[in-house]
Amino acid sequence: MQKCGFxxxxxxxxxxxxxxxxxxxxxxxxxxxxTGGIRGIGAAIGKRFLQEGAQVVVTYSQDHDxxxxxxxxxxxxxxxxxxxxxxxFDQMRALVDQIIERFGRLDxxxxxxxxxxxxxxxxxSESEWHDVLQVNLQGTFVCCKLALKPMIAQRWGRMINIxxxxxxxGRQGQxxxxxxxxxxxxxxKSLAREVGKLGITVNAVSPxxxxxxxxxxxxxxxxxxxxxxxxxxxxxxxxxVSGTIVFLASEEASYITGQVISVDGGLT
Amino acid sequence: xxxxxxxRNNLLSNLKELIxxxxxxxxxxxxxxxxxxxxxxxxxxxxxxxxLELVVAIEREYQVEIPDAEVGRRAFASVNALGDFxxxxxSAQKASDAVG
Numbered sequence: 207m208q209k210c211g212f213x214x215x216x217x218x219x220x221x222x223x224x225x226x227x228x229x230x231x232x233x234x235x236x237x238x239x240x241t242g243g244i245r246g247i248g249a250a251i252g253k254r255f256l257q258e259g260a261q262v263v264v265t266y267s268q269d270h271d272x273x274x275x276x277x278x279x280x281x282x283x284x285x286x287x288x289x290x291x292x293x294x295f296d297q298m299r300a301l302v303d304q305i306i307e308r309f310g311r312l313d314x315x316x317x318x319x320x321x322x323x324x325x326x327x328x329x330x331s332e333s334e335w336h337d338v339l340q341v342n343l344q345g346t347f348v349c350c351k352l353a354l355k356p357m358i359a360q361r362w363g364r365m366i367n368i369x370x371x372x373x374x375x376g377r378q379g380q381x382x383x384x385x386x387x388x389x390x391x392x393x394x395k396s397l398a399r400e401v402g403k404l405g406i407t408v409n410a411v412s413p414x415x416x417x418x419x420x421x422x423x424x425x426x427x428x429x430x431x432x433x434x435x436x437x438x439x440x441x442x443x444x445x446x447v448s449g450t451i452v453f454l455a456s457e458e459a460s461y462i463t464g465q466v467i468s469v470d471g472g473l474t
Numbered sequence: 475x476x477x478x479x480x481x482r483n484n485l486l487s488n489l490k491e492l493i494x495x496x497x498x499x500x501x502x503x504x505x506x507x508x509x510x511x512x513x514x515x516x517x518x519x520x521x522x523x524x525x526l527e528l529v530v531a532i533e534r535e536y537q538v539e540i541p542d543a544e545v546g547r548r549a550f551a552s553v554n555a556l557g558d559f560x561x562x563x564x565s566a567q568k569a570s571d572a573v574g
Contacts, residue, residue: 359534
């Protein structure tokens with residue numbers, strides 16, 4: 207039995223998205239969902255997709271002021287922030303349903319929501335372990351699962367999960383975070399194998415030490431050690447990561463799936 | 475007004491068309507699909523990736539939910555089983571709408 211190739215369903219209204227435009231508006235007609243998208247790397251990713259023409263929906267957990275700031279800064283009707291817990295099925299299902307109802311499609315999912323609760327394993331509480339696994343690993347599972355049906359119906363989708371050098375190399379004091387991010391990397395590779403034939407790619411990006419609020423919360427001594435271990439000798443900026451994300455979401459990356467791409471100045 | 479038998483026969487034909495269209499089966503026509511034959515494994519020989527596409531297509535077309543693999547296995551046992559599943563879910567939905 208043979209099937210034809212991965213032609214896009216002609217019934218879908220692509221608004222020009224099926225044939226990607228090169229240049230600044232290549233994501234026009236695409237709908238992007240980014241979890242944890244109002245600050246740091248997530249906000250940079252949202253901004254980049256918006257600049258390139260996409261409809262951008264981001265989630266945030268609690269900080270309404272920052273969400274307003276994010277929206278004001280972008281100043282576009284094509285970018286919106288919704289309060290939702292990325293690891294909660296009901297909340298995310300409601301948001302994905304709303305996206306489909308309003309925009310008719312969901313093309314690109316970026317699982318960026320993440321938290322850290324660093325501690326040595328000996329002193330790590332059950333809640334420090336659980337909370338980190340819940341947001342980082344469960345959140346990725348929840349959002350990928352919910353994005354699958356619209357993406358299968360479109361026979362086109364891009365899922366990009368944010369992981370970490372901790373999940374690749376391990377890091378003392380981050381056993382919970384490393385376990386979660388390592389789990390996300392393996393999940394990425396497995397899901398890529400499940401859905402590749404349906405026109406959906408699943409990749410992960412591993413930002414190294416990027417200058418964000420989360421990184422700035424690390425002790426000075428650790429930051430200095432980290433800088434020494436980076437071959438390029440400096441911390442990255444959120445914009446360094448967003449370029450790789452939009453590349454993986456583009457047609458140019460259509461033959462890349464199941465990969466973990468490090469954007470870390472050579473750290474790993 | 476269609477008789478229940480005619481309604482069921484129409485549904486099975488529509489399902490066969492939907493299977494061929496959704497899975498882009500090039501060398502199978504709807505009439506080739508036997509009502510009682512298994513859709514997966516032997517019979518039509520579909521695989522688990524085909525199942526993902528079919529679940530999405532059936533849910534969209536008939537507004538029924540296939541929430542887990544066990545329900546999917548029952549529903550996709552054959553075209554007959556799939557038709558019965560949709561009729562059963564639709565009548566349950568109608569009854570619930572009538573009550574609500």
